Amino acid sequence: MSDTSHGTGGLTFDKTKRSWPNEMNILLALIIIIVIFEILGQILPYMRDQSFLFDSKDRFDSIFNEARLKIIILQVAIIGIIALGVTQVIITAGIDLSSGPLVAATAMIAMSFGQTELVNGFPNPKALFGTWAMDLPVIVPIVAGLAFGAFIGAINGTFIAFLRIPPFIATLGMFLICRGIALWWSGGNPISFPTASYKYIGSGMMPVVWFLSLAVIFHLIMRYTVYGKHTYAIGSNEEAARMSGINVKRHKVMVYTIASMLAAFAGIVLASKSETAQAGMGEFYELFAIAMAVIGGISLQGGRGSIIGTVLGAMVLGVIRSGFTYIKLDGSYQLMAMGSIIIAAIVLDQYRQRNKA
Amino acid sequence: MKKLLVTASLVAMMGTNAMAQEIGATFSRFDDNWLTVLRNGMVEYASGIDGLSYQQEDASDDLAKQIDQVKNFVANGVDAIIVNIVDTSAGAAVSAAAGDTPIVYVNREPDNVNDLPATQAFVASNEIESGTLSAFEICKNLRAAGKAGGATGYLMNGQLSNQAAVQRSKDVHDVIGMDMCNFMTIIDEQTANWSRDEAQDLMTNWMSSGEPFDFVLANNDEMAIGAIQAMKAAGMDMSVMQVGGVDASQDALLVMAAGDYDVTVFQDSVGQGTGSIDTAIRLIAGETVDKKVYIPFKLVTPANMGDYLAKN
Numbered sequence: 001m002s003d004t005s006h007g008t009g010g011l012t013f014d015k016t017k018r019s020w021p022n023e024m025n026i027l028l029a030l031i032i033i034i035v036i037f038e039i040l041g042q043i044l045p046y047m048r049d050q051s052f053l054f055d056s057k058d059r060f061d062s063i064f065n066e067a068r069l070k071i072i073i074l075q076v077a078i079i080g081i082i083a084l085g086v087t088q089v090i091i092t093a094g095i096d097l098s099s100g101p102l103v104a105a106t107a108m109i110a111m112s113f114g115q116t117e118l119v120n121g122f123p124n125p126k127a128l129f130g131t132w133a134m135d136l137p138v139i140v141p142i143v144a145g146l147a148f149g150a151f152i153g154a155i156n157g158t159f160i161a162f163l164r165i166p167p168f169i170a171t172l173g174m175f176l177i178c179r180g181i182a183l184w185w186s187g188g189n190p191i192s193f194p195t196a197s198y199k200y201i202g203s204g205m206m207p208v209v210w211f212l213s214l215a216v217i218f219h220l221i222m223r224y225t226v227y228g229k230h231t232y233a234i235g236s237n238e239e240a241a242r243m244s245g246i247n248v249k250r251h252k253v254m255v256y257t258i259a260s261m262l263a264a265f266a267g268i269v270l271a272s273k274s275e276t277a278q279a280g281m282g283e284f285y286e287l288f289a290i291a292m293a294v295i296g297g298i299s300l301q302g303g304r305g306s307i308i309g310t311v312l313g314a315m316v317l318g319v320i321r322s323g324f325t326y327i328k329l330d331g332s333y334q335l336m337a338m339g340s341i342i343i344a345a346i347v348l349d350q351y352r353q354r355n356k357a
Numbered sequence: 358m359k360k361l362l363v364t365a366s367l368v369a370m371m372g373t374n375a376m377a378q379e380i381g382a383t384f385s386r387f388d389d390n391w392l393t394v395l396r397n398g399m400v401e402y403a404s405g406i407d408g409l410s411y412q413q414e415d416a417s418d419d420l421a422k423q424i425d426q427v428k429n430f431v432a433n434g435v436d437a438i439i440v441n442i443v444d445t446s447a448g449a450a451v452s453a454a455a456g457d458t459p460i461v462y463v464n465r466e467p468d469n470v471n472d473l474p475a476t477q478a479f480v481a482s483n484e485i486e487s488g489t490l491s492a493f494e495i496c497k498n499l500r501a502a503g504k505a506g507g508a509t510g511y512l513m514n515g516q517l518s519n520q521a522a523v524q525r526s527k528d529v530h531d532v533i534g535m536d537m538c539n540f541m542t543i544i545d546e547q548t549a550n551w552s553r554d555e556a557q558d559l560m561t562n563w564m565s566s567g568e569p570f571d572f573v574l575a576n577n578d579e580m581a582i583g584a585i586q587a588m589k590a591a592g593m594d595m596s597v598m599q600v601g602g603v604d605a606s607q608d609a610l611l612v613m614a615a616g617d618y619d620v621t622v623f624q625d626s627v628g629q630g631t632g633s634i635d636t637a638i639r640l641i642a643g644e645t646v647d648k649k650v651y652i653p654f655k656l657v658t659p660a661n662m663g664d665y666l667a668k669n
């Protein structure tokens with residue numbers, strides 16, 4: 001054991017075994033996938049010599065197709081925000097299945113306090129509450145949404161840490177409860193037409209700004225703070241972490257609360273981006289968030305994984321999705337291919353881990 | 358003991374009251390926008406009918422669950438069942454599950470619609486009309502804009518497992534197959550799962566190829582709105598772009614009022630909802646009813662959108 005193991009009972013990952021960081025492999029995979037799409041664009045007969053990543057029609061100032069670069073990350077930014085929280089949960093050897101429905105429920109709750117009274121001169125046809133809830137400052141829907149997320153996360157954490165319910169079961173129950181809340185909140189009706197200021201936080205490239213800023217913040221937290229070190233320690237060996245003086249239960253509640261607040265924030269941004277909140281939103285988001293973390297090299301046994309890896313995992317999914325649309329691949333094949341890539345990522349990772357040991 | 362007596366007398370009263378009727382309804386999805394309008398309309402209509410108790414359940418797009426719900430309704434002794442069928446090719450299975458209890462199919466046409474027993478009926482709109490009306494109007498608009506020499510565009514599909522989505526997309530291809538509209542070419546078609554935010558991303562992906570296009574057709578309003586939001590974000594001029602969808606939802610009509618949306622199709626939720634409950638009540642009374650009641654779709658454009666603003 002090297003000196004990296006102090007403070008957590010020798011349980012942090014051993015940096016001496018990490019001469020080639022795992023994140024480099026994902027970056028490499030990302031580049032390979034991009035090259036594959038670039039080649040497909042050249043050889044597929046119906047593609048007419050388009051380029052995946054480069055500006056083949058001289059539309060932009062740079063050599064890149066900026067529109068494509070933007071959408072690659074924009075379309076994964078919102079699920080990416082969830083994945084930042086899921087990453088922390090999985091590092092503690094837990095799992096959070098409730099995030100997708102939580103996105104929907106939060107979107108409904110936030111949007112009901114973020115509506116505008118007049119739409120193109122017509123009264124808002126989707127007004128849920130009376131005029132008192134109309135044209136409120138943007139802080140109201142944000143705080144309402146985050147508070148709801150924190151509440152759900154604290155319940156998840158309490159059941160998992162104090163009542164020892166397996167995370168899979170506790171969050172599966174919460175998955176159903178949140179979907180129910182989303183449907184109940186407005187009786188299944190969509191809630192639409194946000195105020196200008198609420199519309200702004202999810203407009204244009206704002207989701208990407210949120211995603212990347214939060215990624216940087218949580219990267220620093222996980223790397224350099226006690227919170228991060230304890231999270232890794234609990235995932236590596238919970239018993240040892242407890243014996244070395246970490247308040248495991250309290251810490252777990254904190255991790256699940258933060259994860260749910262991130263999912264709630266994703267819901268707030270999603271409602272703003274689509275300018276509507278609907279009970280069916282966020283379907284499969286929890287699974288794609290987990291997939292991002294998994295492609296990013298996280299271990300479902302806990303103790304291993306990183307925010308950078310998850311961000312790269314999100315990028316891989318974004319590139320694949322844009323790439324499939326680029327080569328005009330039918331939706332059914334897209335799902336099969338995406339599933340195969342997720343499994344391949346795990347197989348490769350397992351193989352790498354075995355060879356190391 | 359007193360409680361038991363009260364309960365017993367209540368039960369006895371219900372047995373003797375000819376008006377006490379129970380209808381159970383199962384819907385393919387509770388979170389579908391249009392079906393929610395239909396559902397809420399039906400709850401409201403049913404609550405206005407004396408002695409009718411009305412209960413609805415969510416099949417969450419699961420046919421097996423829906424068949425179980427029908428069997429549970431039968432076991433509970435409801436007088437009639439209203440079914441918004443999950444899978445239109447499973448009509449025989451659902452009809453069999455109900456046994457002698459009357460069934461009214463609403464909104465979606467089961468494949469056994471021509472072989473329904475005397476106790477079963479069907480109330481809906483003919484799905485072939487919706488996609489056709491929308492695509493044909495876009496075709497006419499493009500011609501009027503002088504693009505009869507050739508126009509390209511994109512097609513957004515609903516959920517690929519959904520009958521209405523498949524039918525509406527087929528309608529679009531049929532319209533484009535006509536001599537009058539064969540100047541239209543679909544560059545690509547993909548699913549956005551009925552959803553606005555998936556449609557935004559899909560449209561942005563399409564636009565990133567830089568290929569010029571003249572129209573976007575979507576299987577529903579939500580996806581059309583998502584496409585419009587993405588095109589506006591990219592700074593496109595919506596006055597020359599033709600966008601067509603289906604549903605005439607309130608969100609869509611307000612987008613139309615802003616001048617960004619060109620064509621949608623109204624599906625009459627009130628007509629279908631009240632029609633199905635009325636039919637169920639008549640089936641309970643043992644009357645003979647029309648086996649198939651079609652409630653027409655109606656084309657909605659900026660010219661007549663005012664008539665529909667308060668309807669769905």
